[in-house]
Structure formats: C-alpha cells, structure tokens
Amino acid sequence: MTQGNENGRANVESLQSYYRFHSAIYDITRWAFLFGRGAILAEAAKFATPRKILEIGCGTGKNLLSLHRMFPDADLTGVDISSHMLQLAERKLLRTGASARMHEKAYSGPMAEGSFDLVLFSYCLSMINPGWEDALLAAKKDLSPDGVLAVVDFDGTNHAFFAKWMAVNHVRMERHMADFLRDHFRTRLFGRKKAYGGLWDYFLFVGAKG
Template identity: 50%
Template sequence: MNAAAAPNTALERYYQFHSRIYDATRWSFLFGREEVLRRAARVVQPRRILEVGCGTGRNLVSLRRRFPEAEITGVDLSEPMLAIAAGKMRDERTTLLRRSYSAPVHESGAGFDLVLFSYALSMFNPGWEQAMDAAHADLAEGGSIAVVDFSHSAFGGFRRWMGMNHVRMEGHLWPRLAQKFVPLLDERLPAYLGVWQYGMFIGRKQD
C-alpha cells in the first residue's frame, strides 16, 4: 500500500472519522453487497479483479473466498479505510492502491475480468462518468462490471441528508451504465419499506 499522506479532500476528511465506525455500522444500510457478488459469480469466473472504492475491504474478503486464485486489486482514496483493508488482505495476490479513480489503473496486459463498484460511484461527485469510462478501459474484452449502490429516494429531506454524507441519490448511474455496457442485470430494490431504492447492475464490456 502507498505511504500515508494527509487527507486533502472533503471525502478523505469524512473517512478519517467514518473509517473507525464503518464496519460496525454499514451492514445496516448498504444492502445487496453479497447478492451482487453472488450474481456476478454466475456470469464470470475472474482471474483478475478490481474493486474501485474498496474501503475497509469487506468485499475483498468475500471476493477472495469466492475466487481463491484470482489476482485482486483494491483502489481507494482514503488512507485509513485502506489501512483496515490491508489488515484483512495479507495474501500476495492482493494489491491495494491509494489513489483517486479517474483514469484506468492497468497500463498494459490483459486488463481485468471483473470490475466492482460497491457503494462507491454515488460518492464520485464529480467524476462518476470518468470512473465508468476508466472501468471500461480497465476491463478485458468480454469482462464484466458489477455495481451495487444507492439509487434514489422520494423523500427530499433524506436526499439532502445523504448529500451531506457525500452521496448523490438521483438515479443518475443506471442509464449510463446500461448505455456503456451490455446489461445482464439491472434492478432497483426498496430499502426500509421504500425510504430509498438501491440498485444492482451487472454488465459486459461491449466490443
């Protein structure tokens, strides 16, 4: 993992504190994380995996369990989030990179068979379109993208509160994903009796 550096964006400052309570709290509202991995495993048996915005590594652990031989790369902006992930992922086939994902991470070679965004893209404000473009470039031909994230809410107060937590909830991610990748799964699901909707998307890189 890259050397520690002082936080310099609002999001990095946010995770300076939230990294300490992340794993203890997020299970109660980041729904669909295991389900999207289960569904992705039906369509791809990846040898090279990238998780963008891997945070504390909850999904990296699950990916390693599902794909013991895969090379796994996790990218994240936040040093304290990555430090927790590093404590969980000590094997040689895992690489953690501290960086903002606005351009592809793979420079040459085959690219990734699976790129995962789990509750990350809704926090790329600005930058979600560039992150999708980067993921497209990072995927090998025929590779798959899997996304699980907040979608939208009919409650303005809730949307504003989520905005204060750096999350944009305007259903903006799904149309562009479906345009950029061949959709294999594209669903919206209610959380807490419909206070908000979250979404799952699995798509294939088109030629």
C-alpha cells in the first residue's frame, strides 16, 4: 500500500466518523457557511442543459434537489462516502418525488467515462486531502465531450485561527485549487467572493473539458 492510499483511507474514515454526528445538524447549520451553492447551479446552467448530472460529495442532497427542480428530465447521480449523509439525501429526494442513483464510495476514479453533461463538486474538494487532484482528473474523464464541471468551495483565509478551526473540521483552506482547475479545464467562469467581510473567501468555477 502506498503512503497516498493509506492517507486517503484515513481521510475517508475520519470524514465518515465526522459526518456520523454532523449529518444530524448539517442542514440546519451549513446555510450559514456554505455560500454560493445556489449561485454555482445558476452559473452552470448558463453553459449546459444537462441530461446526465453527477454530484460528488452530494451530502444531504440539497443540490440534487435543486438540480431536479432546474432540470426535471435529467438523470441524477450522487456519490458520497457517508451513509448517514446519503440516507438524508435519499429521504429528501423521495419526499419531493425526485430520485437519484446514489453510490456510497470515495470518488477517486471515473464512474462512467464520457457520460455526464454536468459534474458538480460543492464544498467537497477542500475535504479530500489527499486526493482532490485525482478526483478532478476523474471528473474530467466522466464528463461528456461538451460537459461542464462546476465547483464551489472554500478558497482561503488570512486568519490563522480560522484556518486552524477549519482544519479541525477537515477543510483545507490554502488557495490550492484554482490554478489546478484553470490548468486542467477550459475556464468559463472563475470568481472569488468574500464571506463575513473577509473572514474567508470562497470561489466559483465553471469549466469545460477541452
């Protein structure tokens, strides 16, 4: 086993145990932190009318539900490492008559190459440490030729105490993703935004495959 695999497995296990507790309070707390989730869907919709959609780290299904409302005929797939989060997502979708294929797994390789018109990462990549680059390269393979990648996530903070607190919550805030995204995808949109007057910033990215 390589060091990367070992660290990757440790990351998955500690996130699974984190979300065993946090799944119960996720929806009532995260609206105050995870900004831009509605905006990234609206931005992605300017570049694609997707028939097949994949969300990596779909959590409790907020985005899948919004995507169902935006694209009622689209086929939805969600991937997440946490059975607790997925159960909540399934219930949420069921309640509204929507459905999605759900996969409980760590996303490190493609699901179905060339087949998704939209792949979304919403506040997921900053938690995949190590392995966020592999996840993006897998997403590139999963995208259809005209497919669109959409990412919203924490970017960075100038406040050491806050970076430490976010690390406790498994989030890496080192402005490490933007260059990689721009190098591996054709940028359609990139924007940084401040949260709480600059306590941290987050970014929105929409990119094409080639």
